[in-house]
Amino acid sequence: MGRYIPETVKEQEEMLKEIGLKSTDDLYSMVPEAARLKDLDIPSGKSEYEVFKDMKALADKNTVYSSIFRGAGVYQHYIPSIVKTITSKEEFLTAYTPYQAEISQGVLQSIFEYQTQICELTGLDVSNASVYDGAVAAAEAVFMTLDRNRNEFLVTETINPEVLTVIKTYCESRDVRLTMVNSKDHKTDIEDLKKKINEKTAGFYVESPNFYGLIEDVEDMAVIMHENKALIVEGCNPISLALYKTPGEMGVDIAVGEGQQLGLPMAFGGPYLGFMTCRKELMRKLPGRIVGETTDHEGRRACVLTLQAREQHIRREKASSNICSNEALCAMTASVYLAAMGPEGLRNVALSSYNNAHYLEEELAKIGFKRTDKGEYYNEFLTDSPVDASVLENKLTEKGVLSGLNVEGKILWCATELNGKDKIDELINAIKEVL
Amino acid sequence: MKLLFERSVSGRGMNYLPKADTGNRMPDEKYLRKSRLHLPEISEVDLGRHYTELAKQTHGVNDGFYPLGSCTMKYNPRINEEIASLEGFTQIHPLQPAESVQGAMEVLYKTEELLCRITGMDALTFEPAAGAHGEYTGLLLIRKYHQERGDSERNVIIVPDSAHGTNPASAVMAGFKVVNIPSNENGGVDLEALRNAVGKDTAGLMLTNPNTLGLFDPNILEITKIIHEAGGLCYYDGANLNAIMGRVRPGDMGFDCVHLNLHKTFATPHGGGGPGSGPVGCKEFLRKYLPCHMVEKKGGSYVFSDPEKSLGQVRTYYGNFLVVVKALSYILTLGKEGIREASGKAVLNANYMMHRLKDHYHVAYDQTCMHEFVLCLEDLKKETGVSAMDIAKGSLDYGIHPPTMYFPLIVHEALMFEPTETESREVIDEAVKIYLDLFEKAHDDPEYLHGAPHHCPIGRPDETKAAREPVLKYSFDE
Known part of the structure; x- marks a missing residue:
């Protein structure tokens, strides 16, 4: 068995003796007999070597595809080596939430830098230190829009279904009435949005690019929401923001999104991070940790957790959210990634993804997989499938390729900067063999 | 010290990627970002040194003693990091076909089984990403349980005054009212006050035992009995499980559901405030309300299934998967x-x-x-x-x-x-x-x-x- 306790059993006995006890069991004398566990029914411990071997065997049972044409909320990108090198530093990895600012400037400053970068990406004023993932960020944003008179919320049908389920769960527990806004050809139907707003509507959530990859008319929607004294929340793709109009430029009040693309591996769903930014008027409604800059008594620059009057450890049942841990190390990862890529590098990732996806669309069309939607899209699009989508998936898996996602009998394809011409041509040849 | 942005010099930086070889298309002008994007432009060596300097200003477990109460800042074994960075775990998409991720599903299945045995529960979800997130999920289970029985009057969660601040905050988020009860002179739950607090509106109790004073409440069986007799359920805040694992189980103390902090008890690193993992376990009668995407074993293989009356989802996919990988390695090592x-x-x-x-x-x-x-x-x-x-x-x-x-x-x-x-x-x-x-x-x-x-x-x-x-x-x- 492996153990991480420094002392031998004999040394532990000496410690027990010093505090006047005979055995460790004496420390548990107050536990009622009926509640005591006689035997913990799990296997005995193993050496580090054996555990590694067993866990490696589990990892090897998973298929690591040589190319991936599936996104739908989670994307494979290139992660520079420097990102992992920096974020594996033991100080960052093993520290707790930076309550003691004097010995936590490293973590605090990195969050301050992260907040700055997220504000830059989204064009909004204030960012928190991250939340659990993009879906939770969206759900928390819904709560930010509510007030005493407005407790209804609108969500577009073109939303990522995983995000929708999380928003629904969060809203149900707080008795927020959720109404879906219809879509036409996989874009939000603005006429339906107008129809569904009323004096109780607190806000509206829309993603751009949306689940089907399409760019939504967010600017027009923002105008409609504001005319009705309600707020607009945009779910964004952080890489695409290097290229497309920012939420800030489009009049959005709160921008949220999944930060996985910023230097984190797909990792079967996590850990990821949700980013949240808003206009400064909404600052005190923003949930979660926020880092601010101040000075110490000698006037030196210092970063601290701030605006804590919103938080659970001060306000208890009156807190704006229950969030305590966030995803600090993931936020640092995002920050290192953005710093490594720089403005041009990030724009290049976005443009490559855009071009690869459009080339993929053209090549797929030539072999009978026609795009089914119209309008501007970023790096994902739907096509018809001349063969059964699940048959195609299986056949391509045999060739080490993960196909697009089967959505309503169609296929949602995705390309990032990692799906260049060679990968796409390979895919097309592989599909031809299947057909 | 200097910020990243103050080290930035226009035009500096690395090229990590080539230009696209599939064309030079651009989205239409009307869609394009107009405002300048201020990200750092910095050489790799300066970037590395910036963070080395930040690391020097950060105290982690390996820098010295870290007796931060209720946070269980134990040593984080290095092997777990190596295992969690295996390609077979990091390079898999959450929406891959189930047949292609059998190893990952086995990780979830096995860890669920082990944690159920450690806590005395029958089923467990990994969806919650942190302790407070787990509390919220557990409370949604309690809410769903009462709702499904048509017992909608039960809207009060009882919390002792020694509880973690997240307890009352989570209860409110889950749509409950909070009633605080005082501690007795020994630091435990005041039984008289508890008896007076329960009633037809009692949805449940949130308790951590040992509590935040570090004391094990010897009346624990009586406490959970009072709640059950009043028709409520008992929620165990697992923040302090490190004191009793392998010796006492929440399930045997009368608790119906529990959250664990894998980043405390099961030695996964805290990362300066996350990512954590706050799995929620429950007794059999609550299983049908658990979040979606549970892993089951059918025949010889693992499949995903949504519980019959699932409360929905509190996060996407299957939670902070790599944190679960680390916790499993830890449990297998200790045994x-x-x-x-x-x-x-x-x-x-x-x-x-x-x-x-x-x-x-x-x-x-x-x-x-x-x-x-x-x-x-x-x-x-x-x-x-x-x-x-x-x-x-x-x-x-x-x-x-x-x-x-x-x-x-x-x-x-x-x-x-x-x-x-x-x-x-x-x-x-x-x-x-x-x-x-x-x-x-x-x-x-x-x-x-x-x-x-x-x-x-x-x-x-x-x-x-x-x-x-x-x-x-x-x-x-x-």
Whole structure:
């Protein structure tokens, strides 16, 4: 068995003796007999070597595809080596939430830098230190829009279904009435949005690019929401923001999104991070940790957790959210990634993804997989499938390729900067063999 | 020190990727970003050094003693990091076909099984990403249970006054009202107050045992019985499970659901405040309400299934998967004997440290503690003017991370110590010596401690200024 306790059993006995006890069991004398566990029914411990071997065997049972044409909320990108090198530093990895600012400037400053970068990406004023993932960020944003008179919320049908389920769960527990806004050809139907707003509507959530990859008319929607004294929340793709109009430029009040693309591996769903930014008027409604800059008594620059009057450890049942841990190390990862890529590098990732996806669309069309939607899209699009989508998936898996996602009998394809011409041509040849 | 943005020089930086070889298309002008994107432009060497400097200004578990109460800052084994960075775990998409991720599903299935045995529960979800997120999920289970039985009047969650702040906050988020009940003179739940608090509106109780005073409540079976007889359910806050794992199970104490903090009890690193993982376990009768995407074994393979009356989802996919991988490695390494030895040593270390401090410092509840104990510095403050904060800040100069300060709220001038099992006697002896020195210093030179720390990268920051004139991002010149 492996153990991480420094002392031998004999040394532990000496410690027990010093505090006047005979055995460790004496420390548990107050536990009622009926509640005591006689035997913990799990296997005995193993050496580090054996555990590694067993866990490696589990990892090897998973298929690591040589190319991936599936996104739908989670994307494979290139992660520079420097990102992992920096974020594996033991100080960052093993520290707790930076309550003691004097010995936590490293973590605090990195969050301050992260907040700055997220504000830059989204064009909004204030960012928190991250939340659990993009879906939770969206759900928390819904709560930010509510007030005493407005407790209804609108969500577009073109939303990522995983995000929708999380928003629904969060809203149900707080008795927020959720109404879906219809879509036409996989874009939000603005006429339906107008129809569904009323004096109780607190806000509206829309993603751009949306689940089907399409760019939504967010600017027009923002105008409609504001005319009705309600707020607009945009779910964004952080890489695409290097290229497309920012939420800030489009009049959005709160921008949220999944930060996985910023230097984190797909990792079967996590850990990821949700980013949240808003206009400064909404600052005190923003949930979660926020880092601010101040000075110490000698006037030196210092970063601290701030605006804590919103938080659970001060306000208890009156807190704006229950969030305590966030995803600090993931936020640092995002920050290192953005710093490594720089403005041009990030724009290049976005443009490559855009071009690869459009080339993929053209090549797929030539072999009978026609795009089914119209309008501007970023790096994902739907096509018809001349063969059964699940048959195609299986056949391509045999060739080490993960196909697009089967959505309503169609296929949602995705390309990032990692799906260049060679990968796409390979895919097309592989599909031809299947057909 | 300088910010990333202050190290940026226009035009600098690495090219990590080639230009696209599929064309030079651009989206239509009307869709394009107009505002300048200020990201750092920085060479890789300067980027690396920036973070090395930041790392030097960060105290992690490997930098020294970290007795932060209720946070279980134990050693994070390195092998778990290596295992969690295996390609077979990191390079898989959450929406891959189930047949292609059987190993990952086995990780979830196995860890569920092991944690159920450790907690005395029957099913467990990994969706919650942190402790507070787990609390929220557990409370949604309780809410769903009452709703499905048509018992919609039950809208009160009872919380003792010693509870973690997340407990009442989570209850409100889950749509409940909170009733606080006082602690008795021994630091446990006041049974009389509890009996008076329960009724037809009782949805449940949230309790951590051992509680935040580090005390195991000997009346625990009576407590859970009172709640059950009133028609409520019992929720176990697993933040303090490290004291009792392998020895007492929440399920055997009468709890119906529980959250665990894998980043505390099961040795996964805290990452400066996340990613954590807060799985929620429950008894059989609650299984049908658990979040979607549960892993089941059918025939020889693993499949995903949504429970019949699932409460929905609190996060996407299957939670913080890589954190679960690390926790599984840890449990397999320790095994049944190791788990039990870890809790025993954690409790021994706390009692040993408390024993060595109590001649000088006032222990809030002088009895055998579990994995943590609380000092009350009210008398010291009256005598010398030196507060719990001053002592905590004083310890920073010795390379010790302070204990949890001013918590639990029911002890004045509280300092809460949790040494954890992975600290040796020598480390604790050294820390005791430092705290005794600080005690003396409080009497000899209180001014010195009011100004502490003196040897850290910064002194005490001006928090009032930070909150009054919030500066929450760097301002670029243009």
